[in-house]
Amino acid sequence: MMGGEVKKFLYMNRKAPYGTVYALESLEVVLIGAAFEQDVTLVFLDDGVYQLIKGQDNSDSEMKNFSPTYRALEMYDVEKLYVGKEALEMRGLTEEDLLVDVEVKTADEIRDLMEEMDVVLSF
Amino acid sequence: MATMDVAGNSVEVDEEGYLTNINDWDKDVAIELAKSENLEMTESHWEVIEFLREYYQEYQIAPAVRVLTKAIGKKLGPEKGNSKYLYELFPYGPAKQACKIAGLPKPTGCI
Amino acid sequence: MLHTVNKSPFEKNSLDTCLAHAKEGSAILLIEDGVYGATKGTAVSNKVQEAMSKFTVYALEPDVKLRGVADKVMDGVKLVDYAGFVDLAVENDKVQAWL
Numbered sequence: 001m002m003g004g005e006v007k008k009f010l011y012m013n014r015k016a017p018y019g020t021v022y023a024l025e026s027l028e029v030v031l032i033g034a035a036f037e038q039d040v041t042l043v044f045l046d047d048g049v050y051q052l053i054k055g056q057d058n059s060d061s062e063m064k065n066f067s068p069t070y071r072a073l074e075m076y077d078v079e080k081l082y083v084g085k086e087a088l089e090m091r092g093l094t095e096e097d098l099l100v101d102v103e104v105k106t107a108d109e110i111r112d113l114m115e116e117m118d119v120v121l122s123f
Numbered sequence: 124m125a126t127m128d129v130a131g132n133s134v135e136v137d138e139e140g141y142l143t144n145i146n147d148w149d150k151d152v153a154i155e156l157a158k159s160e161n162l163e164m165t166e167s168h169w170e171v172i173e174f175l176r177e178y179y180q181e182y183q184i185a186p187a188v189r190v191l192t193k194a195i196g197k198k199l200g201p202e203k204g205n206s207k208y209l210y211e212l213f214p215y216g217p218a219k220q221a222c223k224i225a226g227l228p229k230p231t232g233c234i
Numbered sequence: 235m236l237h238t239v240n241k242s243p244f245e246k247n248s249l250d251t252c253l254a255h256a257k258e259g260s261a262i263l264l265i266e267d268g269v270y271g272a273t274k275g276t277a278v279s280n281k282v283q284e285a286m287s288k289f290t291v292y293a294l295e296p297d298v299k300l301r302g303v304a305d306k307v308m309d310g311v312k313l314v315d316y317a318g319f320v321d322l323a324v325e326n327d328k329v330q331a332w333l
Contacts (some may be wrong), residue, residue, distance in 0.1 A: 002278055018300055019267035031205040034124045035187055047242050050270065053302040059295035060315070064183070067302070090244065092275025092306070 007118040008039045013048035017123065018063055023051045026123035027069055028087075034076035041117070043110060044102070045084040049091060052083070072099050084110060084123075094122040129155045141223050145179070148226030156224045158159065167203075168224075174198060175225040178205055185230035188218040236261045236326035239268035239333060243278045248332040251323060254283050255330075261322055263292040263314070272298070273306040285311045 011030055015022040033038065044052060051070070054055070060064035073081070079103040088094060088104065097106060114120060124143070126133040129152050135143040138198045140159055142148060154174060157164050164172075175197060178186055186194065188206065196204015203209075209217035237256050245251040249264075249271050256262060262285070264272050271282055272293040285291065295313040298304050307313065314322065323329055 016245075016267045016270065016301070018297075019240070019242065026258070030182065031187070034190065047245055047267070052303060054306065056300040056302035057304070059299065061300045065301060066183055066319065068181060068183045072184060072186070073189075076187070091270070091276040092273060092279065122161065 002084055006037070006039055008041065008116065010031065010041045010117040011121050012044060012120060013042065013044045013051060014046040014115075016047040016050045016080045017056070017067070022050070022123045026121075027066060027104060029123075030073070030078060031069075031076060031120065034073075034078055037077075038070045041080040041082065041113065043082045043084070043105075043113070044079065045087050045110070047087075047095060049087045049098075052081075052092070052100060052102065053054055054097055054099045067099060073100070082113065090120065127152075127155060129157070139223075139229065141229055142226045145226050145228075148176075151184070152226065153224050156226070160220055160223065162220070162224070164224075165212075168221075170199065170203075171195065171212060171221050171224045175227060177222055177223070179227050185199070185218065185222045185225075185227040187230060188216070191218055191221075194218070236263060236322050236329045238263045238265055238329065238331045239271065240264075240331070241265040242267040242297055242324070243271040244276075248304045249278065249282075252330075253333040254290075256289055260289050261292060261326060262289045263294065263319065263322055265294040265297055265299075265319075269293045269298045269301060269303065272274050272311045275306075279308060283308065283309070292318070292322065298318050301328075 011024060011026055013026050030040065056065050056067040065118040081100060082105045083102045084102050085106050095102065124139060127136050132141050134147045134152055137143055154164055189214040192204055192206055192209060222230055235257065237252050237260055239249050239252050246282060261306040271278055282291065292312045293316050294297060295315050297312065299308060
């Protein structure tokens with residue numbers, strides 16, 4: 001959007017990708033929002049970390065595998081992706097299991113990050 | 124459900140003329156879709172259409188115009204990676220019109 | 235009796251309640267987000283591992299693959315396809331779905 005103030009947007013993603021529609025809805029809002037050239041941060045906590053897991057394969061399912069779209073975020077200038085350390089650990093996952101580059105952050109760090117934001121969108 | 128006739132076969136399209144099933148696409152379908160947009164396909168058009176098909180294959184979305192422009196510039200050179208060039212090829216909007224001809228869904232956030 | 239669990243063990247207590255109420259020898263089938271409960275190295279893996287001495291634990295393979303956890307399924311969990319799901323439903327006289 002021309003002119004106007006750049007605001008810091010945080011998208012908080014906490015749901016697994018296919019059981020509910022939250023993850024896909026969030027991704028769509030992020031892509032639409034990216035056209036408005038705001039400062040966008042994505043956080044993945046709880047089952048939200050499963051959205052980024054490698055190897056999602058819909059060859060036996062009727063559902064669309066939308067995980068490749070996370071790799072397009074960089075082209076939309078969405079580059080700040082943070083993942084909860086505790087969430088990964090509880091699920092036996094590491095950064096290596098994820099399909100995009102992320103920064104792993106503790107709950108304390110994410111708490112501070114949230115305080116810095118102008119707008120928080122919850123999914 | 125609306126349909127479009129291509130060489131004797133009928134292909135399903137939505138109310139805005141986008142293909143319902145991306146797998147129904149081939150070059151004949153593309154030419155028919157282009158006709159419905161009053162466009163004649165040239166080499167330059169095909170280049171963009173092929174780019175979009177590959178992009179969709181890779182990322183499972185149709186790119187926003189800004190992203191398309193940038194990505195085309197990277198792949199095909201700066202003389203093609205600008206909105207003037209793309210609008211000359213697809214006067215009613217490169218994302219919208221080219222995506223339709225490429226058989227992709229309407230781009231997310233496309234106005 | 236067949237028990238199905240379709241919620242993530244990290245978000246809902248469906249798996250816990252199922253394990254607490256299923257009779258020894260029952261079949262437990264994890265489907266949809268329930269399949270995360272079948273994966274290795276998680277906060278619930280030990281619990282599920284233990285449960286396998288009392289129950290037969292199955293996971294629906296298409297849901298496992300879709301969620302990208304096919305290479306993380308615990309040893310001892312039996313993968314079934316949709317036809318296998320139907321067989322389990324037919325073999326068992328009743329089905330309790332822990333939603």
